[in-house]
Amino acid sequence: MTLAIRTTDLTKDYAVGFWRKRPYRALDQLSLDVGTGDVFGFLGPNGAGKTTTLKLLMQLTFPTRGRAEILGRPVGDVDVKRRIGYLPEHPYFYDYLTAEELLGGFAGMFGYRGAERARRVGTLLDEVGIGPERRLALRKFSKGMIQRVGLAQALINDPEVVFLDEPMSGLDPLGRREVRRLILRLRDQGRTVFFSSHILADAEALCSRVAILVGGRLRTVGSLSDITAFHVRGWELVVSGVEEPVLMRMGLMQRTTRIGEERYAIELPIDEPPDKVLSDLTVTGARLVSLNPIRDTLEDFFVRQVSGVDPPESRVKG
Amino acid sequence: MRTSRVVxxxxxxxxxxxxxxxxxxxLVFFAVLLIATSLLLGKLTAGQEVKIIKDxxxxxxxxFGVFIAIFIGIGLVSKEVERRSIYSILAKPIRRHExxxxxxxxLVLTLLVNVxxxxxxxxxxxxxxxWTEAEEFKRAWDAPAADPAMLKAIALIFVELMLVTAVALFFSTFSSPILSAVFTFGLFIAGHFNAxxxxxxGVVDSRVAASVARGWYYVLPNLAAFDVKAQVVHAQPVTAGYLGFTVAYGFVYIAMVLLAAMWIFSRRDFK
Incomplete structure (x- = not known):
């Protein structure tokens, strides 16, 4: 696997407290590999260390320990910066510049000039849905529009790796759908997308791989199917040709949902083998329609990972 | 090439x-208004009109240049950090010192246009x-009204403003806009009484206090050196040597302050 991002024991302590400064560990020995072409979801509850990781990758903060590389080179390298894009969480830009001017300036930093620069800016603003308002000062923009401008600036240099910190934040349902499409388009173009989110539906819809970060520590990393596939928490048995009194007699009514005429879905816990219930039912004349394992959703998995984590105070030392 | 482009x-x-x-x-409106008002004030002081207007x-x-330098300078970096607009910029191919x-x-370009x-x-x-004054009154003037020598005073004011801007920017790299304003304004006042x-x-008996004061004399900028307004208004000479030396002193001081600002900013964590 060619690596787009690699972090090794990446650790960040912040000093907290007014008079007596104490270190607060925001990120604890994060070791992570992200392959090129992945849409990688960096998940965790608020305060998990997602933004800290992204800031370390952008060298907006410096690590206390450990190292990080993007495209095989140390972070902060100007040549690396040419090949990446970054959307910060809750982006903010200059009040008195227009979207066109802002993007034009950023394009200039990557060496775009004249007509090529104007074309690049125009295409990107079209792509994120900013119309004639592109000539208005940014202070007149809504939060959602600023987020779109933020996305456009992250893509101004046609980046190989795109870092998006909570890209759906501040967007209405339509905007969220457009961003999802945009991320999928980036994936189809072979780009690596590394995005942080606490909205699991986004990750489920988009990611090939995810990492779950809790309390500054990496809890798990892997493909979405790997993470959820091994957590079968029960069985769903769909049968037809059976009547309610039979189900009642067998003590199954509490776990049964009627889905049609003499057709029922029965949920069985993982420790209750479905073959025994099935053979009992077939004796009464019931027919098996389907038998499926009930797997964890990412949300179930996430909640299980997050519960029982140390409260933030316990991460302050001294 | 890349550096000059991104800068x-x-x-x-x-x-x-x-x-x-x-x-x-x-600010510019009030400055221009004040200059225009000086015309009226000048009328009240017979024979001294031109001096009053120049003064x-x-x-x-x-x-007003100092106001602009301080009020915009203090927010140059700290506002970017506060509003987090700096995040998107520093992720681009630009080094922090650039x-x-x-x-x-x-800001120097803005000041240049304003000045x-x-x-x-x-x-x-x-x-x-x-144009409006009678010839006999003009003969009493120390120097012509639209005296080109005033450009020397304006040039030194501009270098002083560049220095104040550098100081405001320096404080802006590590403290809040309000603190930066207090520090910069304090330094501006102290700089004028540096001598x-x-x-x-000669003022205190304590040798320690005198040594500390001498130390501060070398650290603080000597802003009084940039003030040649009185000489220009009263048609006293400001030599090219003095002008050159003062400008050079200003540039060296600016370079030192900017290097310190870059050093601090290059090591700063943006939480």
Missing amino acids: AIVAFNVFKESVRDKVLYN LGLAAISL FILGKYSG AIMSIALYLVLGYMS DLKHFE
């Missing part, structure tokens, strides 16, 4: 932002005086 882009953005900020227009005009250029250099150049506007306004007022620190042993 120019940051500088041009600062310039555009400043030019569109209403605060700047207000007030140069003072207005200096004072960002500081761009910010500084942008130019105020100077043109002053010269227009003085030109009007010269007193050199001879502090």
Whole structure:
């Protein structure tokens, strides 16, 4: 696997407290590999260390320990910066510049000039849905529009790796759908997308791989199917040709949902083998329609990972 | 090549932002108004009109220039950090010291345009005086109304403003806008009374206090050196040597302050 991002024991302590400064560990020995072409979801509850990781990758903060590389080179390298894009969480830009001017300036930093620069800016603003308002000062923009401008600036240099910190934040349902499409388009173009989110539906819809970060520590990393596939928490048995009194007699009514005429879905816990219930039912004349394992959703998995984590105070030392 | 390009882009953005900020227009408007008002004040003081106008005009250029330098300078970096606009910029192919250099150049460009506007306004007022005044009154003047020597005073005011901007930017790299304003304004005031620190042993008996004062004399900028308004107004010579030495001193001080600002900014964590 060619690596787009690699972090090794990446650790960040912040000093907290007014008079007596104490270190607060925001990120604890994060070791992570992200392959090129992945849409990688960096998940965790608020305060998990997602933004800290992204800031370390952008060298907006410096690590206390450990190292990080993007495209095989140390972070902060100007040549690396040419090949990446970054959307910060809750982006903010200059009040008195227009979207066109802002993007034009950023394009200039990557060496775009004249007509090529104007074309690049125009295409990107079209792509994120900013119309004639592109000539208005940014202070007149809504939060959602600023987020779109933020996305456009992250893509101004046609980046190989795109870092998006909570890209759906501040967007209405339509905007969220457009961003999802945009991320999928980036994936189809072979780009690596590394995005942080606490909205699991986004990750489920988009990611090939995810990492779950809790309390500054990496809890798990892997493909979405790997993470959820091994957590079968029960069985769903769909049968037809059976009547309610039979189900009642067998003590199954509490776990049964009627889905049609003499057709029922029965949920069985993982420790209750479905073959025994099935053979009992077939004796009464019931027919098996389907038998499926009930797997964890990412949300179930996430909640299980997050519960029982140390409260933030316990991460302050001294 | 790349450095100059990114510095120019940051500088041009600062310039555009400043030019569109209403605060700047207000300051320039009041400065021009003050220069124009000096015309009326001049009428009240028979025989001294031109001196009064030059005095007030140069003072207005200096004072309003300092306001612009401090009020925009203190927010140059700290506002970017507070509002997090810096995050998107530093992720682009720009080094942190280039960002500081761009910010500084942008504000210096803004000041240059403002000082130019105020100077043109002053010269227009003085030109009007010269045009309307009777010849016999003109003969009593120490120097012509639209005296080109005033450009020497304006040039030194501009270098002083560049220095104040560098100081404001320096504080802006690590403290809040309010603290930066207090520090910069304090340094501006102290800088004008710097010469007193050199001879502090004549004021106090304590040798320690005198040594500390002498130390501060070398650290603080000697801003009084940039003030040649009185000499120009009273047609006393300001030599090319003095001008050159003072400008060189200003540039060296600016370079030191900017290097310190870059050093601090390059190591800063943006939480």
